[in-house]
Amino acid sequence: MEQGNSRAITTNQPGPHEKVPELVKRHLANESQKPFNQHTLEAFRQVQSWRHENDPQSLRPLIFDSCCGVGQSTAYIAKRFPEALIVGIDKSALRTNKHRHYIEDSDNYLVVRADVNDFWRLAYQAGWRLTHHFLLYPNPYPKSAHVQRRWHACAAFKDILSLGGQLEVRSNWDIYIEEFAWALRCAGYKASSETYHADEAHTPFERKYWSSGQSSWRVRCQLNRD
Numbered sequence: 001m002e003q004g005n006s007r008a009i010t011t012n013q014p015g016p017h018e019k020v021p022e023l024v025k026r027h028l029a030n031e032s033q034k035p036f037n038q039h040t041l042e043a044f045r046q047v048q049s050w051r052h053e054n055d056p057q058s059l060r061p062l063i064f065d066s067c068c069g070v071g072q073s074t075a076y077i078a079k080r081f082p083e084a085l086i087v088g089i090d091k092s093a094l095r096t097n098k099h100r101h102y103i104e105d106s107d108n109y110l111v112v113r114a115d116v117n118d119f120w121r122l123a124y125q126a127g128w129r130l131t132h133h134f135l136l137y138p139n140p141y142p143k144s145a146h147v148q149r150r151w152h153a154c155a156a157f158k159d160i161l162s163l164g165g166q167l168e169v170r171s172n173w174d175i176y177i178e179e180f181a182w183a184l185r186c187a188g189y190k191a192s193s194e195t196y197h198a199d200e201a202h203t204p205f206e207r208k209y210w211s212s213g214q215s216s217w218r219v220r221c222q223l224n225r226d
């Protein structure tokens with residue numbers, strides 16, 4: 001990955017998209033009936049067995065690092081939460097196959113290739129509930145016409161909410177995070193955007209943005225209502 005020359009987001013959107021409340025309302029009112037894709041079903045079964053082997057009674061905290069790319073953040077999160085089981089999920093085999101370069105000696109995490117659209121719904125339907133959910137630098141789809149491709153404005157948003165836990169989303173696009181926070185508020189949660197910085201970058205994209213002089217924003221939200 002190249003360092004230091006990442007271009008800032010260009011968009012025709014001056015602020016959060018006005019359709020966000022309507023999209024959230026529509027997606028929360030509907031159940032997805034889409035059939036699951038085979039490779040994600042297989043990946044989910046693999047993770048299910050791994051979870052059962054490592055936690056037969058499902059007592060350990062469960063964390064998702066969704067759209068984890070090469071899974072550097074997954075390994076970092078695994079060290080930070082040694083008592084938990086962490087699953088890093090990314091649809092790109094090119095990225096998940098590179099995880100071997102980032103492997104840490106923790107045995108409490110797994111990085112799998114799967115589509116989160118299906119993986120989240122499978123996990124929810126299997127009764128899984130998260131303690132934390134990281135979504136770091138999801139694809140922003142900055143064109144206004146592509147708003148429905150963003151996680152907070154598509155059908156999968158309902159599954160993100162249902163899986164629960166402390167959600168943390170980071171992006172180098174302030175509007176994405178403002179919109180995500182707005183979508184969460186539309187769904188009845190407390191959320192606001194903030195700038196984010198740390199001494200050390202935890203993902204390759206974070207490192208690339210920071211070394212190019214860009215800033216990060218994040219939204220954190222407690223999705224468990226009790």
Ligand SMILES: C[S@@+](CC[C@H](N)C(=O)[O-])C[C@H]1O[C@@H](n2cnc3c(N)ncnc32)[C@H](O)[C@@H]1O
Pocket residue numbers: 066067068069070089090091092095114115116117136137138139203204205206
């Ligand atoms: C901008 S990259 C960020 C990767 C990593 N989190 C990082 O910060 O280095 C976005 C990632 O989202 C993944 N992605 C996009 N749509 C996905 C989906 N439906 N299911 C799983 N991963 C997805 C892409 O493959 C890509 O690796």
